[in-house]
Amino acid sequence: MASISIPLEKRRSALVEWLTTVDHKKIGIVYMGLAFTFFIFSGLLALAIRTQLAAPGMTVISQEFYNQAFTMHGTGMIFLFTIPFLVGGFGNYFMPIQIGARDMAFPKMNAFSLWLFVFAGFVMEFGFMLSMVANATGWGNLGLGSAASWNAYVPYSTRAFSPQAGMDIWLIGITLNGISGTLGAVNILVTVYSLRAPGMSVWRLPMFTWTLITTAVMILLATPVLTAGLMMLTTDRNFNTQFFTTADPRMWQHVFWFYSHPAVYIMVLPAMGVISEILPVFSRKPIFGLKALMVSTALIALLGFTTWAHHMFVSGVNPLIQRFFMFTTMLIAVPTGVKIFNWIFTMWGGSLNMKTPLMMSIGFISTFTIGGITGVFLGMIPVDQQLHNSYYVVSHFHYVLFGGSVFGIFGGLYYWLPKIYGRMLSDKIGKVQFWLMLFGFNLTFFPQYILGLLGMPRRIATYLPDRGWDIPNLLSSIGAFTIAFSVLLFIINFVIYIVGRKGEVAGDDPWEGNTLEWMTQSPPPEYNFKTIPVVHSERPLWDIRHANDNTNAHGKH
Amino acid sequence: MLVNTVTADAIAINSLYNIALFFAVIVFFIVQGLLLFSAYKYKRKKADELPAQNHGNMKLELFWTIVPALIVIMLFFLSANTLSQLSGAGTQASPIHNVHKIGDDNAKRRIEDAKRTDMIIEISGRQWFWQYKYIKDGVNHSSQNDGELVIPEGKVVRLDMNSKDVLHAWWVPSFGGMLYVNPGEMSYLWIDKPPRGSYIGQCNAYCGLQHAQMISRIKVVSQAEYDTWVKLKKAEQGGVATEGGNAERGAQLYVDGGYTYAEAIAKGDTKNTGLQAQEVADLSAYLDTLK
Numbered sequence: 001m002a003s004i005s006i007p008l009e010k011r012r013s014a015l016v017e018w019l020t021t022v023d024h025k026k027i028g029i030v031y032m033g034l035a036f037t038f039f040i041f042s043g044l045l046a047l048a049i050r051t052q053l054a055a056p057g058m059t060v061i062s063q064e065f066y067n068q069a070f071t072m073h074g075t076g077m078i079f080l081f082t083i084p085f086l087v088g089g090f091g092n093y094f095m096p097i098q099i100g101a102r103d104m105a106f107p108k109m110n111a112f113s114l115w116l117f118v119f120a121g122f123v124m125e126f127g128f129m130l131s132m133v134a135n136a137t138g139w140g141n142l143g144l145g146s147a148a149s150w151n152a153y154v155p156y157s158t159r160a161f162s163p164q165a166g167m168d169i170w171l172i173g174i175t176l177n178g179i180s181g182t183l184g185a186v187n188i189l190v191t192v193y194s195l196r197a198p199g200m201s202v203w204r205l206p207m208f209t210w211t212l213i214t215t216a217v218m219i220l221l222a223t224p225v226l227t228a229g230l231m232m233l234t235t236d237r238n239f240n241t242q243f244f245t246t247a248d249p250r251m252w253q254h255v256f257w258f259y260s261h262p263a264v265y266i267m268v269l270p271a272m273g274v275i276s277e278i279l280p281v282f283s284r285k286p287i288f289g290l291k292a293l294m295v296s297t298a299l300i301a302l303l304g305f306t307t308w309a310h311h312m313f314v315s316g317v318n319p320l321i322q323r324f325f326m327f328t329t330m331l332i333a334v335p336t337g338v339k340i341f342n343w344i345f346t347m348w349g350g351s352l353n354m355k356t357p358l359m360m361s362i363g364f365i366s367t368f369t370i371g372g373i374t375g376v377f378l379g380m381i382p383v384d385q386q387l388h389n390s391y392y393v394v395s396h397f398h399y400v401l402f403g404g405s406v407f408g409i410f411g412g413l414y415y416w417l418p419k420i421y422g423r424m425l426s427d428k429i430g431k432v433q434f435w436l437m438l439f440g441f442n443l444t445f446f447p448q449y450i451l452g453l454l455g456m457p458r459r460i461a462t463y464l465p466d467r468g469w470d471i472p473n474l475l476s477s478i479g480a481f482t483i484a485f486s487v488l489l490f491i492i493n494f495v496i497y498i499v500g501r502k503g504e505v506a507g508d509d510p511w512e513g514n515t516l517e518w519m520t521q522s523p524p525p526e527y528n529f530k531t532i533p534v535v536h537s538e539r540p541l542w543d544i545r546h547a548n549d550n551t552n553a554h555g556k557h
Numbered sequence: 558m559l560v561n562t563v564t565a566d567a568i569a570i571n572s573l574y575n576i577a578l579f580f581a582v583i584v585f586f587i588v589q590g591l592l593l594f595s596a597y598k599y600k601r602k603k604a605d606e607l608p609a610q611n612h613g614n615m616k617l618e619l620f621w622t623i624v625p626a627l628i629v630i631m632l633f634f635l636s637a638n639t640l641s642q643l644s645g646a647g648t649q650a651s652p653i654h655n656v657h658k659i660g661d662d663n664a665k666r667r668i669e670d671a672k673r674t675d676m677i678i679e680i681s682g683r684q685w686f687w688q689y690k691y692i693k694d695g696v697n698h699s700s701q702n703d704g705e706l707v708i709p710e711g712k713v714v715r716l717d718m719n720s721k722d723v724l725h726a727w728w729v730p731s732f733g734g735m736l737y738v739n740p741g742e743m744s745y746l747w748i749d750k751p752p753r754g755s756y757i758g759q760c761n762a763y764c765g766l767q768h769a770q771m772i773s774r775i776k777v778v779s780q781a782e783y784d785t786w787v788k789l790k791k792a793e794q795g796g797v798a799t800e801g802g803n804a805e806r807g808a809q810l811y812v813d814g815g816y817t818y819a820e821a822i823a824k825g826d827t828k829n830t831g832l833q834a835q836e837v838a839d840l841s842a843y844l845d846t847l848k
């Protein structure tokens with residue numbers, strides 16, 4: 001390995017460089033690396049859960065650990081993987097380059113957000129891991145992990161019912177994580193507002209940047225609400241305040257879902273942005289209905305703030321208010337459907353370069369559609385009164401967040417890693433990974449729709465053999481291990497072709513990209529561009545490539 | 558739905574689900590079909606081919622905005638319609654025994670007017686079992702040790718549910734519908750004329766360590782069988798209790814019934830409250846502690 005021969009002196013300074021960097025690209029890489037680590041960790045917890053549920057009456061893990069495992073699986077995937085990977089990772093690395101900037105507007109605050117995220121992540125996971133080890137080695141119960149599920153419903157999460165310190169540690173971790181995210185959102189908005197290259201008007205913003213700023217607006221409006229709620233719950237637990245302990249139990253639910261419904265879009269909109277970048281490039285066509293896509297993104301964000309109480313259809317909420325939330329929830333299917341058809345018609349009549357990023361995007365559209373459709377079912381109050389909190393719901397949001405966000409993230413990785421490291425991943429391994437992941441994903445989650453319809457509640461550590469849930473559960477568990485294997489293939493691909501430098505040299509623009517990140521070197525220099533480019537359309541690189549032919553470079557808009 | 562739906566409520570929800578499923582299947586096949594077709598048909602054939610640079614099509618885009626909008630609006634009205642047919646229609650907003658508004662008579666009337674009720678069973682969710690109290694028949698029972706909730710067939714049963722600790726949720730898929738069971742207030746759910754048979758449900762709001770064990774087994778039997786069961790249970794309980802007043806149980810009655818009960822006892826006229834002799838004694842014992 002080349003790195004071994006680097007003198008100690010230099011290596012230390014490289015470490016110091018990574019710890020003190022304010023370069024948006026390095027910050028982005030640390031975000032991605034760490035978020036991916038949390039993805040692996042939370043994924044292993046999912047495997048523990050699926051092993052336990054593979055057959056009725058299993059005792060592979062204790063009930064106590066099971067409850068902590070699903071709590072940390074959920075919170076890890078949401079707060080430590082999906083959001084930081086898309087917003088902190090892809091967002092930090094690519095948004096400034098896409099708009100022709102040299103860095104974020106506030107580079108030091110950017111570094112602060114990163115290290116606060118790192119700290120919050122370790123606060124959240126460290127106590128849980130200690131508890132886990134203590135349990136496994138027979139030290140007994142340290143009580144440093146939370147077992148209140150990700151929505152921490154009051155009164156279960158109050159001191160009276162969750163006395164252990166793990167609950168406080170979890171609350172503090174998520175609070176810090178929220179502060180980090182909010183600062184990041186401010187940075188994104190100011191950067192896009194003030195540092196765009198000349199000529200980059202609103203309608204010429206790359207789709208990924210557009211979805212990122214919509215996401216940032218959502219974070220800015222929603223996250224502080226959750227953060228405040230978490231802090232109040234923390235003081236309720238520790239300083240005898242009475243914000244939630246004596247309040248109507250629905251109070252916490254409103255606060256929680258006011259953040260957590262928009263959080264779904266915070267997790268999925270940037271991934272939609274990623275595939276909206278990939279599809280036109282790999283179809284060699286402009287994106288179909290750019291303005292409709294941009295407007296529908298904004299509409300989803302706006303409507304996303306009016307639907308939160310659809311999580312409370314069985315909590316005992318005024319029926320009239322419920323109908324309002326049913327209407328907004330069902331309405332959100334419309335802009336979502338617009339996106340799906342616009343993506344398909346971007347491919348329609350194109351010249352499709354069937355490489356892994358495009359296949360991941362097609363996988364995204366296919367699986368996300370199923371998640372979207374079942375979302376309409378759950379938006380219908382009578383249906384929700386039957387399927388609320390069942391495995392139907394578990395399946396629905398995994399179709400949205402794995403079928404959507406995770407496919408989008410892998411698509412983005414195959415698309416952008418060559419830019420970050422200057423080397424290509426193996427497309428062959430990528431395709432095998434794609435097919436395995438698609439198959440494993442549907443094998444894991446489709447049976448869960450059936451389980452929901454058969455009456456299986458979520459968050460149960462085991463079930464009796466007389467319920468008729470055995471076969472779908474077994475299939476689901478086999479699927480989970482298939483997904484794990486597909487992720488392992490990605491890691492192998494990365495280690496061999498990028499870390500091991502076996503991949504082809506990527507060059508500046510391996511995919512015939514449209515946006516400015518493909519204009520600079522791979523990896524980009526610290527200042528990103530020697531001269532700041534001038535933008536004439538939403539496809540500045542297409543314009544350059546086709547400057548001399550008469551296929552009307554700018555096209556009609 | 559894949560469970561055996563037996564009550565009018567469950568059947569109504571099921572048919573709504575099937576209507577939505579019909580449209581869902583159509584949308585599913587259109588989307589997946591178009592996706593697979595374009596992925597197959599438009600694969601790049603020559604390295605330098607340049608497809609037409611099509612930026613969009615207003616008519617098409619309007620089409621796939623308006624048609625889905627019409628579908629969801631239709632489903633919205635169908636859902637609202639089904640909702641108003643369900644047994645509990647309009648009652649969920651009125652947790653009448655909510656500790657914050659004890660004695661909300663309007664709300665209480667709304668619950669009573671909502672649906673004709675043959676019998677009332679009070680259900681208390683506890684970590685981690687269900688307690689059943691048959692109001693008229695004076696039977697106390699629980700889901701511990703596989704205890705069954707026994708119901709006579711063809712009756713409209715109202716479940717008055719509250720929690721003694723954290724949130725729980727009552728859900729028996731075959732009867733349709735579920736509702737959270739909250740501490741400090743009552744939630745109401747109806748079982749609408751269930752046919753004979755055994756049914757199973759489970760707590761559906763995560764409530765801690767043994768949430769998975771909070772199972773409810775329901776047995777619907779003939780009226781005669783039910784009467785025998787009640788007699789048997791009462792014998793087990795040693796007949797109708799006539800011990801001295803228990804202030805602790807009285808406190809709970811006070812929370813449940815509020816000042817209407819307290820007032821009746823103060824006046825010495827409890828005929829219209831429906832309270833049993835034992836309950837009057839308990840409540841009086843509790844009211845004494847307040848003096």
Ligand SMILES: [Cu+2]
Pocket residue numbers: 260261264307308310311
């Ligand atoms: Cu939601």
Ligand SMILES: [Cu+2]
Pocket residue numbers: 724725726760761762763764765768769771
């Ligand atoms: Cu429970």
